Structure formats: C-alpha cells, structure tokens
Amino acid sequence: MRVIGELDLAGVPRLLSTLEPLHGDVDVDCSGLEFIDAAGLGALVRAHKACAARGSRLAVVDPSPAVVRLLRLVRLDTVLLLPPSDDAS
Numbered sequence: 001m002r003v004i005g006e007l008d009l010a011g012v013p014r015l016l017s018t019l020e021p022l023h024g025d026v027d028v029d030c031s032g033l034e035f036i037d038a039a040g041l042g043a044l045v046r047a048h049k050a051c052a053a054r055g056s057r058l059a060v061v062d063p064s065p066a067v068v069r070l071l072r073l074v075r076l077d078t079v080l081l082l083p084p085s086d087d088a089s
Helices: 012-019 038-053 065-073
Strands: 002-007 026-036 058-061
Touching: 002 012, 002 038, 012 038, 026 038, 026 065, 038 058
Parallel strands: 002 026, 026 058
Antiparallel strands: none
C-alpha cells in the first residue's frame, strides 16, 4: 500500500482500516509521505504489531528522507523494517 501526503491523527483511521483486512507481509510505500506525527507513528507501530501477531511483517518501503529521519530519531528504525542507511550517521 502507498501512503501519500500527511499521516496524522486525521489519517490514522483510514490507514488502519486499509491495513486491517490485509494478510501476509505488508509493504507500506512511504515515498510520497511528506509529514508524519505521533499518531501516524503510533499507527505504524500498531500495524507492525498486528502483522507480527499473525506471523507476518510490516516494512516501511522507500521512505522519504523526512520519514527516515523521524523514524531513526525516535528509534522506530529498530522496530520497523527500513532500507539500509546510505550514510554512516
């Protein structure tokens, strides 16, 4: 699935309802995600936990630089699958 624009409190219910019926591994394409807040981060973690509970995985695919920075800042890059870092920081 692809997330575009902003993932904030207003968009969380739509994201979760879209992810809920999916089975197997889930890739969330975040290349078009320009903004994500705490509610959006929480939704990704909830979706990750739901996937893990059914024996599958959730991966953040092609995240924008802003999304990568935020996920690393709050250490969710250790929970959500992200592409390898191109830098040494």
